[in-house]
Amino acid sequence: MTDTFAARVREMNADAPASAFVEVFGCQQNEHDGELIRGMLADMGFGFTQDAALAKVVVLNTCAVREHAEQRVLGHLGAIGRAGGSPGRIVAVCGCMAQLENSQNTLKRSYGHVNLVFGPGDLARFPELLYTALTKGGRHFNQSDPTAPPEEGLPVLRAAPPRALVTVMKGCDNFCSYCVVPHTRGRERSRAPEAVLGEVRGLIRQGYCEIMLLGQNVNSYRPNPDSAGIRDFPELLAALASLPGDFSLRFMTSHPKDASDKLFSVMGAYGKIAPFLHLPAQSGSSRVLAAMNRGYTREHYIALTERARAAVPGLNLTSDIMVGFPGETEDDFGETLGLLEKVRFNSLFTFIYSPRPETPAANLDGVPPPEVVKKRFARLLETQKRIEATL
Numbered sequence: 001m002t003d004t005f006a007a008r009v010r011e012m013n014a015d016a017p018a019s020a021f022v023e024v025f026g027c028q029q030n031e032h033d034g035e036l037i038r039g040m041l042a043d044m045g046f047g048f049t050q051d052a053a054l055a056k057v058v059v060l061n062t063c064a065v066r067e068h069a070e071q072r073v074l075g076h077l078g079a080i081g082r083a084g085g086s087p088g089r090i091v092a093v094c095g096c097m098a099q100l101e102n103s104q105n106t107l108k109r110s111y112g113h114v115n116l117v118f119g120p121g122d123l124a125r126f127p128e129l130l131y132t133a134l135t136k137g138g139r140h141f142n143q144s145d146p147t148a149p150p151e152e153g154l155p156v157l158r159a160a161p162p163r164a165l166v167t168v169m170k171g172c173d174n175f176c177s178y179c180v181v182p183h184t185r186g187r188e189r190s191r192a193p194e195a196v197l198g199e200v201r202g203l204i205r206q207g208y209c210e211i212m213l214l215g216q217n218v219n220s221y222r223p224n225p226d227s228a229g230i231r232d233f234p235e236l237l238a239a240l241a242s243l244p245g246d247f248s249l250r251f252m253t254s255h256p257k258d259a260s261d262k263l264f265s266v267m268g269a270y271g272k273i274a275p276f277l278h279l280p281a282q283s284g285s286s287r288v289l290a291a292m293n294r295g296y297t298r299e300h301y302i303a304l305t306e307r308a309r310a311a312v313p314g315l316n317l318t319s320d321i322m323v324g325f326p327g328e329t330e331d332d333f334g335e336t337l338g339l340l341e342k343v344r345f346n347s348l349f350t351f352i353y354s355p356r357p358e359t360p361a362a363n364l365d366g367v368p369p370p371e372v373v374k375k376r377f378a379r380l381l382e383t384q385k386r387i388e389a390t391l
């Protein structure tokens, strides 16, 4: 069906190919979805332009992880609206922000030039949705199915080698209390191992030698039991690392509650798996971790990193740390600084808590005052800088 709609749009472009403008915000999963969007647009006969005002189709693949990310998208959308465009232009907003009711209402109310909205689960329907918008006019707001299986066989327009992004699973079932991802990307769905292996084999043949495996929580990878005998992420990783060719594998992201000794031992056993582990701690306080619904304690986290380092020589360990979660006290923050001193991460991604719609944490009291959060954030950065200088 998708092919039928793609063919119809291709026909519309046959005589004079129109141009498309695609802008991607946010994480690597979004980046890869952007490659699929570009792939589908190319397959439908579009060329590409860097100027949204010259494009027949404008696509913003958005991020909703923090309020700041949404504000950036809205800023860009406003500029695109003010710059104007050709009659009949389609301005599409997709990605995480597009799935949230709040954001859809904002787009409906204040961004009248946006005429197509769809969430991350509707990626495979893009040709159909675009065809409808192009031929029927009007405004089309869609809510994607949070249980839709990961799409297979979509055209993809990747950046040139060496690096290629490959999805292994989508969605997240963890419902960390601050996180919008389970509401935007839906439940966990794993790709079949054969599909991932086939894609990576093809990429190696095309000269891609840095393969990045993607999933909101790769350690929750659970394919159907009948496929290829592979039951979990460490087994998939081992199978990929056994493929012939000169390439390396990385993966992102690992949830500490699901990272296992089996994963570490596979990482240590195969030279093709880069000794790199991103293990988001978020906080060093077990009390805050419980309020975040992270499913592990400070002690569990520290023990996990010790086992990972023992199993993977030269491990490069990175993490995410959030400051200013509701109820975070000076003592809690001190525990986070203590965690940094204890674990000595190679680098950190640091964030200030941002309440997100549809998440339980958005209803919690006790967000520390902004000036306190600012000071804690500065201390966090200073501490990490000092540690990194001694590594």
Ligand code: SF4
Pocket (backbone or CB within 6 Å): 172, 173, 174, 175, 176, 179, 180, 181, 182, 216, 217, 255
């Ligand atoms: S594990 Fe938690 S933080 Fe990560 S995507 Fe899932 S809900 Fe969000």
